[in-house]
Amino acid sequence: MSYVDEVMQRVVEKNPSEKEFHQAVKEVLDSLRVVIEKNEEKYRKDALLERITEPERVISFRIPWVDDKGQVQVNRGFRVQFNSAIGPYKGGLRLHPSVNQGIIKFLGFEQIFKNSLTGLPIGGGKGGSDFDPKGKSDREIMAFCQSFMTELHKYIGADTDVPAGDIGVGGREIGYLYGQYKRLTGLYEGVLTGKGLTYGGSLARTEATGYGLVYMLDEMLKANGKAIAGSTVVISGSGNVAIYATQKAQQLGAKVVALSDSNGYVYDKDGIDLDLVREIKEVRRGRIKEYVEARPGAVYTEGKGIWTVPCDIALPCATQNELGLEDAKALKANGCYAVAEGANMPSTREATDFFQENGMLFMPGKAANAGGVATSALEMSQNSQRLSWSFEEVDAKLHEIMIGIFKKVDEASKRYGLEGNYVAGANIAGFEKVVEAMNAQGVV
Structure with missing residues (x-):
């Protein structure tokens, strides 16, 4: 049995019933096989994978x-x-x-x-x-x-x-x-991020995950000869990430036609009225079905099914495992060619495999939605220095970070002969830095 398979088996045995954890570990370790197998003896001797999964x-x-x-x-x-x-x-x-x-x-x-x-x-x-x-x-x-x-x-x-x-x-x-x-x-002290602007918060933090998602999408599309402008986009969720992903996608010339919440989804063929969504969700703390009361041309559908809406680009921004294999097939059948994750692991393993096997562009959440935590780290920097940067400064740094992440992911995938496999690229690029630091610090 390979070292990767041994560790995966041990993770499942030691953490029974934690299926989401098993799923995340398996996805990462499967991607890392090409790295581990090059130096399996050393990784095994140092119990590197046991240490990183515990x-x-x-x-x-x-x-x-x-x-x-x-x-x-x-x-x-x-x-x-x-x-x-x-x-x-x-x-x-x-x-x-x-x-x-x-x-x-x-x-x-x-x-x-x-x-x-x-x-x-x-x-x-x-x-x-x-x-x-x-x-x-x-x-x-x-x-x-x-x-x-x-x-x-x-x-x-x-x-x-x-x-x-x-x-x-x-x-x-x-x-x-x-x-x-x-x-x-x-x-x-800067012990929490996402604070209000009057007590140490950062401008652009609220927008960061949604904006960063679209910046990443833009890089992925450009690298593959496509563009956001003129595309039709479906976004699940209607919280912070979905709202600001909608805003940035609209700014870059896309038409966002659907949003959802845990009860159902709205489809607006003329494009989502974002001001109305924000009024419902942020001011009234209401449900997305209220959207059709003000937009009679829109349609509300109870339950799941948002991924049956025809689109060019899908951005799952709600919660884990919301997009399964049948959803992935429906997206492909209806013309979708790119998926970027705004939530954490919103696509099941079967769905992500389908995207990749069928030539769809797919960027996993650990790369695509990293803009939020990146801007949180920028908030930490401002707190440490007792500074406050402008919205434009933070947004520019965020954009630069997302471009940098895409380059790391793309280069790592190419280095191991996996060009276009951004799941492997993200896992390998993230893993290499952590492992180097762990090795430098000894067995701790």
Whole structure:
């Protein structure tokens, strides 16, 4: 049995029932076979793959809080500090009922390579809770966030572990978390990113993941003789990433015709009215079906099915494993030629294999959605220097970082005779930097 297969088997045995983690590890290790096999004896002797697939630290804790009816509620919280070889742990906090240890480990593992690709000195980590912020009052959100941070603050710090937002964690939640951290520690430091502009936040951070996704898409298309301008785009989700991916795609001349949420999707043949979507989602905190009330020409469809909408480009920006093999086949049949992931692992392994086997351009999330964490690292830099850069400065740095990531991914794929395989390119390029740092630091 090869070293890669041995480690994969061990990961599954040691982490039973954590299927998302298994999926993420298998996807990365399969891509790395060409690298590992060139020097398998040394990698095995150093137990390199065992060390990179085992988190440095897993923290699990209870979160008691009181709801508006006076009832005590209890949720479970996690922080997985996966790898600090190239810098302090960095990765978001997710608040969603689906959160469990396996999902946080999958996200933290992906974060190692995503952060490495940015070229910035940040390691991989992730955290969150099974708390559902939907339908909760501001007071309930605050009570939960304060209880969550009461435990989490023991394990984080500006040079140790710097969380950010993710699904369910926006500016409101970051504010409550930061206030409690400051209250408990007496420290005013850059311990969280995605902060408000009045207390250390960075301009362009809100837009960064969506903008970065489209910058990456633009590079991938240009390298393959295509362009965004004039294309038809379908984007899943209607949160932060989807909204700003829509905005940037529209600015570059694309027509975005569909968005979704967990209940269903809207199709607008005339192009999505982004101001209306932002009013519904950011101001009213409503559902995407409300879109058709103001746009009678648009159609709302309950349930899944957004990937049946004909398009040139698909940008999955909702959640993990939202796009399966049948969805991939529908996209191909309806003329889609490029897919870039705005969410973390939104395509199943079967779907990503289909894209690649059928000549579709495909950029995985660890490269395509790295703009968010890259700009978080820029926020850390500004906090450390007590500076505030303009929107244009941050956006220019973000654009430069995404161009740099594409070059690394493209070059790594070509170096191993896998030109056009951006999954392998992203995994190899991210892995090589982390491994070099791990080797330099000894067995730790």
